Amino acid sequence: MSLEIARKKHAELSQEIERHDQKYYQDDAPTLSDGEYDGLRQDLMALESKYPELITAKSPTQKIGAKPAKGFGKIQHAVPMLSLSNVFNEEEISDFFDRVRRFLKLPETESVEIVAEPKIDGLSCSIRYEKGVLVHAATRGDGYEGENITENIKTLDDIPQMINDAPDILEVRGEVYMSRQDFLTLNEKQAAAGKAVFANPRNAAAGSLRQLDVSVTKSRALKFFGYALGEINESLAETQWGVRERLKSFGFPQAEPTSLCINVEAIMQNYEELNNLRPDLDYEIDGIVYKINNLSWQERLGFVARSPRWATAHKFPAEKAVTIINDIDIQVGRTGVLTPVARLEPITVGGVVVSNATLHNDDEIKRKDVRISDHVVIQRAGDVIPQVVEVLFDKRQDNAAPFTFPKICPVCDSLVLREEDAVAWRCSGGLICKAQAVERIKHFVSRQAFNIEGMGKKVVEQFCDEGILKTPVDIFRLEERDKSSLTPLRAREGWGDLSAKNLFQSINDRRTISLDRFIYALGISQVGEVTAKKLSATYESLNAIKNAMAGDKEKIYEELINIDDIGPSVAEDLIAFFNETHNQEILTELAQQLTIKPYEVAQNTDSAIAGKVMVFTGTMEQMGRAEAKAKAESLGAKITGSVSKKTDYLVAGADSGSKLKKAKELGVTVLTEEEWLTLIV
Numbered sequence: 001m002s003l004e005i006a007r008k009k010h011a012e013l014s015q016e017i018e019r020h021d022q023k024y025y026q027d028d029a030p031t032l033s034d035g036e037y038d039g040l041r042q043d044l045m046a047l048e049s050k051y052p053e054l055i056t057a058k059s060p061t062q063k064i065g066a067k068p069a070k071g072f073g074k075i076q077h078a079v080p081m082l083s084l085s086n087v088f089n090e091e092e093i094s095d096f097f098d099r100v101r102r103f104l105k106l107p108e109t110e111s112v113e114i115v116a117e118p119k120i121d122g123l124s125c126s127i128r129y130e131k132g133v134l135v136h137a138a139t140r141g142d143g144y145e146g147e148n149i150t151e152n153i154k155t156l157d158d159i160p161q162m163i164n165d166a167p168d169i170l171e172v173r174g175e176v177y178m179s180r181q182d183f184l185t186l187n188e189k190q191a192a193a194g195k196a197v198f199a200n201p202r203n204a205a206a207g208s209l210r211q212l213d214v215s216v217t218k219s220r221a222l223k224f225f226g227y228a229l230g231e232i233n234e235s236l237a238e239t240q241w242g243v244r245e246r247l248k249s250f251g252f253p254q255a256e257p258t259s260l261c262i263n264v265e266a267i268m269q270n271y272e273e274l275n276n277l278r279p280d281l282d283y284e285i286d287g288i289v290y291k292i293n294n295l296s297w298q299e300r301l302g303f304v305a306r307s308p309r310w311a312t313a314h315k316f317p318a319e320k321a322v323t324i325i326n327d328i329d330i331q332v333g334r335t336g337v338l339t340p341v342a343r344l345e346p347i348t349v350g351g352v353v354v355s356n357a358t359l360h361n362d363d364e365i366k367r368k369d370v371r372i373s374d375h376v377v378i379q380r381a382g383d384v385i386p387q388v389v390e391v392l393f394d395k396r397q398d399n400a401a402p403f404t405f406p407k408i409c410p411v412c413d414s415l416v417l418r419e420e421d422a423v424a425w426r427c428s429g430g431l432i433c434k435a436q437a438v439e440r441i442k443h444f445v446s447r448q449a450f451n452i453e454g455m456g457k458k459v460v461e462q463f464c465d466e467g468i469l470k471t472p473v474d475i476f477r478l479e480e481r482d483k484s485s486l487t488p489l490r491a492r493e494g495w496g497d498l499s500a501k502n503l504f505q506s507i508n509d510r511r512t513i514s515l516d517r518f519i520y521a522l523g524i525s526q527v528g529e530v531t532a533k534k535l536s537a538t539y540e541s542l543n544a545i546k547n548a549m550a551g552d553k554e555k556i557y558e559e560l561i562n563i564d565d566i567g568p569s570v571a572e573d574l575i576a577f578f579n580e581t582h583n584q585e586i587l588t589e590l591a592q593q594l595t596i597k598p599y600e601v602a603q604n605t606d607s608a609i610a611g612k613v614m615v616f617t618g619t620m621e622q623m624g625r626a627e628a629k630a631k632a633e634s635l636g637a638k639i640t641g642s643v644s645k646k647t648d649y650l651v652a653g654a655d656s657g658s659k660l661k662k663a664k665e666l667g668v669t670v671l672t673e674e675e676w677l678t679l680i681v
């Protein structure tokens, strides 16, 4: 090849690589696989090694970190960013009020004010100011750690970069969104330029904000509503309404119309009004958020699992459509439960194409008499899985036969069983069932568990199919295995040097994990995040849990059901899990690969009750029992259900019975409600 031809080839290759860099980094829409991209770079390097005179400062091979690690830096949230529980009707709203009243022990005469604010369909973020200067901004991420989008956020006109009279530390939380009009305009532009259009304003907002090239974000019309606070070093107001006013004075737009309601009737009336107004609003909303106005009550109410007790979201009615059931498939979940899924003739419901809907279980299929080939009404509410509501019997075909639920697992052929009183059929294959293994690994790497980036559902399925992943332990052996593999990841279709490196990196980043996340990740039947936390708080280390489970069965059963919120059936599932030989092997192997951090019980180690084992009994005057327990836990105490030698304090309200008697017998310190209250101030 003459130098001239080499120069021409060099220019072409360089241009092509730059074009793909742009697609990858700025449009978030690569059109080449990583392998193909790496191929281009290798060609360029080969050319340059033959013709060194072609190397210039501009050459893609010379850029520092020519293809830098994709993605944003991470930011830990000072206060977790949580989600909201949902209510769908008047009864559930009434229950919400009742729960709040009971928790706070409010007298009948006390009214509860609620701020009803539109629920904006965008993406939430947290913006931190220190001494009035915007220092960083992050997406929600997994609620504890989000992506650093500081530079992107700074391009929004709705967000001040300096605030004059802000507290020294101020975190403002809110929703970045795109107005309907701006969304339409953007899509017209995208279409005209031959680029992909966005499915809805929320996707458009997310796609525009999460851009590594900030100039792209700047060119998009993004807006913001501030609606909540993260960390603050001084209070802004006494009410949520007051917070809105302060946020407005700092320059953050507030969602309107927002109203103050004092009972269920007012809430329902406001709901109707806003639902009617919905099509006329310039931005998309998917419901209304109700927040207790009184901030000191909000503080007392606190959180349960991932949502505050002081707020809930009232979703707008589900959108419905009619379509045909082409087939009914059976999916096998992580714990072996068989779920029937209707495969539908694809149909658009509220702007989203739906081709699957859950049929829940065998009883539901029978109750609704759903058959293959039926015309059915389906509905989709928010991000909940679409459901089959009813069959249109007048359109049923003569030959439509009732659906027979399988008696053997469609994946591993094991018998399916149903416990007495249970609605679900379960595959009895346990560890030999591949479907369960795949689902367990998906759960293990999911956001709330190990949160391994780059290991999405498709990747897990592929690796399991190929036998690379059989148990979660294999995840941590992937990199070693890959080194000696004839077909290393980077050489596979859809993978490249960079994506393989990134995957191993994110796996290695998660080798240290807190005990509660670890327990949750195991995917034990009925053990969600709350139970995992309670168990971790009680036993503090994996070894302690294993030892306890290996001991006398009756003793551990008693111990477990004595943990607040753990009932007999959860206790049985826990004991069964930890006593299964194969599970024990996996736990040992996992422990070798990981550093499992002991659960940090006390958020407040200098409190008088940190580390103490407490029992509450009887009726209390000042706060409900739920509040008392939540308060004690936040101060580092462990709550159990019955009195034993290990109990440090029994808090006895009025009408205490057998627990008080037992405490006295065992010489456990008994506190009156007043004494308990003085202990925690």
Ligand code: IVH
Binding pocket: 081, 082, 083, 084, 117, 118, 119, 120, 121, 123, 124, 174, 175, 227, 228, 255, 289, 307, 308, 311, 313
């Ligand atoms: S208050 C602890 N107010 O909805 C969470 N959230 O589905 C307090 N959202 O994560 C949030 N509009 O991102 C609040 N007016 C509003 C909202 C709102 C939308 C989002 C928020 C939250 C999600 C829950």
